[in-house]
Amino acid sequence: MNTDQTTAGEDRRWRLRHLPVLLAATGGLAAAAALVGALAQGADAALGAALGVGVTAASYTLSTVVLAWADGVNPQLVLPFGLALYAAKFTLLGVVMVGVASTGWAGLIPLCLGIAAGVVVWTGVHIWWITTVHARRSR
Known part of the structure; x- marks a missing residue:
């Protein structure tokens, strides 16, 4: 039997x-984004930037959990x-972004930048995880 299949069968998680590593990285990014937003443009920018990172983290976490469940079933x-x-x-x-844009909220651009930064950090940390931590465990 393949070692990966044995490991996967024995370790359902x-x-x-x-x-947890990805969430910690995006949590740190959210704090940094809020700080940068606050220093650059005030409270709305801080909130927008942090929310943007949070939107990305929530989206990717939902995908991860649902796809892990589906794969397990x-x-x-x-x-x-x-x-x-x-x-x-x-x-x-799309609906939320159009709704937010229609309000004229000053945190819209920082929200968009937070989403983009969240995507970059989540993807980068995920690549790091796969090429280092996961690669060591697979050997």
Whole structure:
């Protein structure tokens, strides 16, 4: 039997093991984004930047949990659940962003920048996790 299959069978939580590291990194980013926003443009920018990072973290966490569940139930569920979740999340994000933009809130641009920064940090830390921590465990 393949060692990866044995490990996965014995350790049912492997699909979520990276999540605390990613959440810690985005938590640190949210604090830094709030500080930069506050120093640059005040309270609205601080709130917007931190919320933007939070939106990204919430979105990616939801995807991770749902896809881990689907994979644990039946790997053939990953694609349909992943696509449905993707469509639902981006529809909701679009509706929320249009709604926020229509208010003229001063934190809109920092919100967008926070989302972008959250994507970069989450993706970067995830790549680091896979190439270092996960790679060591797979050997």
